[in-house]
Amino acid sequence: MRPSRRLNNACLGALAAMVLLLVLSASSVSGKAQEAPLYHCPMHPQVTSDKPGDCPICGMRLVPVKSKPAPGRGAQPDARAASPSQQAVPAQAGEASAPATTALPLQLKTKTLWRSTMNPNEISDHPGKDSMGMEMVPFTVTESSTQTPAGLASISVTGADARRMGLTYGLVEERDLRRDVRTAARIVPDETRLYRVNTKVGGWVEKLYVNATGQAVRRGQPLLSIYSPELLASEQELLSAMSAAKQLARSPYSQVSQGGQALVDAAVRRLKLWDVSQAQIERIEKTGQVEKEMTLYAPASGYVTDKTVLPGQRITPGDPLMVVADLSTVWAEAELYESDLPYVKVGMAAKVTLPYWPGKVFEGRVSLLDPFLDPATRTLKARMVIPNPGMVLKPGMYGDAHLEYDLGIQTAVPDSAILPAGEHNYAFVAGSDGTLTPVEVTLGPRSGGYFEVFSGLTPGQRVVTSANFLVDSESSLKAALQAIAAGK
Numbered sequence: 001m002r003p004s005r006r007l008n009n010a011c012l013g014a015l016a017a018m019v020l021l022l023v024l025s026a027s028s029v030s031g032k033a034q035e036a037p038l039y040h041c042p043m044h045p046q047v048t049s050d051k052p053g054d055c056p057i058c059g060m061r062l063v064p065v066k067s068k069p070a071p072g073r074g075a076q077p078d079a080r081a082a083s084p085s086q087q088a089v090p091a092q093a094g095e096a097s098a099p100a101t102t103a104l105p106l107q108l109k110t111k112t113l114w115r116s117t118m119n120p121n122e123i124s125d126h127p128g129k130d131s132m133g134m135e136m137v138p139f140t141v142t143e144s145s146t147q148t149p150a151g152l153a154s155i156s157v158t159g160a161d162a163r164r165m166g167l168t169y170g171l172v173e174e175r176d177l178r179r180d181v182r183t184a185a186r187i188v189p190d191e192t193r194l195y196r197v198n199t200k201v202g203g204w205v206e207k208l209y210v211n212a213t214g215q216a217v218r219r220g221q222p223l224l225s226i227y228s229p230e231l232l233a234s235e236q237e238l239l240s241a242m243s244a245a246k247q248l249a250r251s252p253y254s255q256v257s258q259g260g261q262a263l264v265d266a267a268v269r270r271l272k273l274w275d276v277s278q279a280q281i282e283r284i285e286k287t288g289q290v291e292k293e294m295t296l297y298a299p300a301s302g303y304v305t306d307k308t309v310l311p312g313q314r315i316t317p318g319d320p321l322m323v324v325a326d327l328s329t330v331w332a333e334a335e336l337y338e339s340d341l342p343y344v345k346v347g348m349a350a351k352v353t354l355p356y357w358p359g360k361v362f363e364g365r366v367s368l369l370d371p372f373l374d375p376a377t378r379t380l381k382a383r384m385v386i387p388n389p390g391m392v393l394k395p396g397m398y399g400d401a402h403l404e405y406d407l408g409i410q411t412a413v414p415d416s417a418i419l420p421a422g423e424h425n426y427a428f429v430a431g432s433d434g435t436l437t438p439v440e441v442t443l444g445p446r447s448g449g450y451f452e453v454f455s456g457l458t459p460g461q462r463v464v465t466s467a468n469f470l471v472d473s474e475s476s477l478k479a480a481l482q483a484i485a486a487g488k
Contacts, residue, residue: 038065047139056115056139057477112138113484123484149426152438153479155471159434169430170414170465172457177407177447179343185332185352185384185401187393193326195299198318200274203228205313206293210322213307217298223322225293226315231274235290238267242285302326327395330388332364334401335379343405343445344369350384351402352393362386362393366403412450417463418443419472427457428464428471436464436471 039062041047041055053062116122116130117137130136148154157167209222217223241263248260271281276294284291306323309315332352336344346369352362364386373380384401386393393399417427418441425443428436444452457463464471 039063040065049137053117053137054120056117056120056137057481059120112140113481114138123481125484148438148475148479149421149424149440151479152426152472152475153482154435154437155474155478156433156435157471162434165467165470167464167471168466169462170417172411172413172453172461172463173459174409175412175450177410177412177445177450177452179405179407179445179447181336181340181343181401181403181405183334183336183340183401185334185399187386187395187397187399188331188333189305189325189327189395190329190331190385193300193302193329194305195302195324195326196320197223197296197299197322197324198320199226199228199294199296199315200317201226201228201230201294202316203231203294203314205309205311205315208309208311210298210304211307211311213304215304217302217304217324219298219301221298223296223298224309225295227293231271231276231294232290232292234267234270234274235284238264238271238281238284239288239290241267242288296321298324300324300326301328325395327388327391327393330386330393330395331367332384332386332393332399332401334382334384335374335377336369336382337379338373341369341380344382344403345405348403348405350386352384352386352399353402354397354399360392362388362399407445407447407452410444411453411457411459412447413441413443413453413457413463414465415446415449415451416465417468418451419468428468428475429457430462430464436475438472438475 039049039052041058041060042063047055047057047062048065049062054060055062114124114127114136116132117134118132119130122130122136124136127138128136157165203226206225206227208224210217210224241260245260245264249257251257268281272278275296277297280291280294302324304322305325307321308319309321315321332350344366346366348366350364350366352364354360364384366382367385368383370381370383382401413427418425419427424440426438426440429439430436439456441456442454444454446452
């Protein structure tokens with residue numbers, strides 16, 4: 001009996017050891033299953049894997065998901081382990097109406113695709129191997145029903161992701177817009193204030209009172225004197241007519257006496273037609289002596305801009321002798337591009353500033369728009385009349401012209417929200433659920449950091465104003481994946 005009892009005890013011990021081994025094995029397998037690591041993409045949390053690798057959407061390295069400690073073990077929950085969609089997002093300073101702190105899930109269709117692990121651009125709608133013979137990995141894409149511009153798709157950005165990307169938002173609103181037209185302007189003399197000095201009789205220059213270009217003159221100041229045999233003969237005719245008129249005045253016949261005065265009047269008119277001054281005519285009549293020289297006077301106050309005469313020079317009727325420019329008012333000529341022409345009108349206010357004199361503004365008005373476009377520069381010349389007190393503006397100077405056209409109250413969007421795409425423009429509109437939807441917009445003129453909106457946006461909408469290109473890249477990638485999923 002003793003050997004049989006020993007055999008039974010040995011069998012019971014072996015059975016107990018086997019049961020214990022099975023329990024330990026099951027516990028180890030369960031622990032390993034619970035502790036199996038899980039990896040996900042920080043930018044696309046829906047992409048997960050049980051082994052390290054790269055995100056098939058953006059190519060970023062997958063990071064391990066931090067698991068929460070089992071409840072009841074005294075461990076405190078790690079707030080950092082929460083997903084971005086579960087974190088509260090405080091509004092950034094200066095950020096207008098930050099998005100909701102928790103992104104609400106969207107009711108979007110999903111589709112599974114397969115991507116090559118070596119070539120992220122190689123995508124298929126069914127499992128298999130890529131061109132390098134490696135197994136393709138699955139991933140999911142969402143399909144939005146929102147109508148968006150071609151090549152773009154709506155995306156969902158949580159508050160944490162928005163803060164990490166540096167997203168800021170602006171508001172579409174009604175604003176008082178003004179179109180600013182700025183261009184270079186060149187100062188030139190006012191052509192209506194240029195005076196040419198010449199003579200209507202031939203002769204010789206006796207004396208020059210103003211003998212230098214650029215010299216300032218006053219109205220009525222002597223410029224030069226000339227000797228003219230023709231003028232001398234006309235003065236002598238005046239004296240002869242005066243003598244004859246005195247003799248004829250004693251005639252008993254009124255017609256004869258009046259004829260003598262008519263001769264005097266005709267001689268005076270002839271001298272005036274030759275620009276002999278009234279004072280000189282009166283002097284001849286008073287003294288009864290002819291004057292050898294005739295003096296030419298400045299027709300206006302200004303500066304001598306041109307002088308083509310020298311003492312002793314022979315001149316003929318009509319020869320230009322001097323040019324006097326009145327610079328109390330000058331012109332500013334600006335070149336306007338075709339896109340600015342609808343906003344520049346004759347009579348509108350204009351301002352001219354000088355680059356070397358900050359804060360000094362010369363105000364005037366647009367007086368003329370050239371009827372012809374310059375075929376070489378494709379610009380139109382605009383002329384502005386600018387008062388020039390103190391003669392500060394000199395012909396030949398360059399300044400900056402500023403024209404302002406009132407557009408009135410219009411719907412406006414911040415210019416930083418606009419992304420140009422060839423012939424089209426679009427912006428990303430922020431929804432209350434954290435979605436960013438691309439919208440094509442039609443824009444008007446730009447004014448003070450804003451664009452006038454013709455269509456596409458309405459007042460009250462929030463639009464992305466910074467990190468637009470990051471959002472645009474994500475939207476383009478998502479649209480490309482949706483196109484592949486749809487078999488396009």
